[in-house]
Amino acid sequence: MINLPEAGILGVGPTKRVVKEHRGGLQGRYIISLSLAADHRAVDGAYGAQFLKSLVETIETHSEFA
Numbered sequence: 001m002i003n004l005p006e007a008g009i010l011g012v013g014p015t016k017r018v019v020k021e022h023r024g025g026l027q028g029r030y031i032i033s034l035s036l037a038a039d040h041r042a043v044d045g046a047y048g049a050q051f052l053k054s055l056v057e058t059i060e061t062h063s064e065f066a
Helices: 045-062
Strands: 008-012 016-022 025-031 034-038
Touching: 034 045
Parallel strands: none
Antiparallel strands: 008 034, 016 025
């Protein structure tokens, strides 16, 4: 539930290590789930999606696990 004056809530799930194919081989990767609940009276859903995309790119760029 979003309460005033909040415009959104970011949910961050736990990290887990999974094996994924990467460049023709197998590699262990850390996966995290993110979700965003936004009050559409204050924030357009497209801006919320752009925020999540930017957040993921930032985490992937600056993570020691990437």
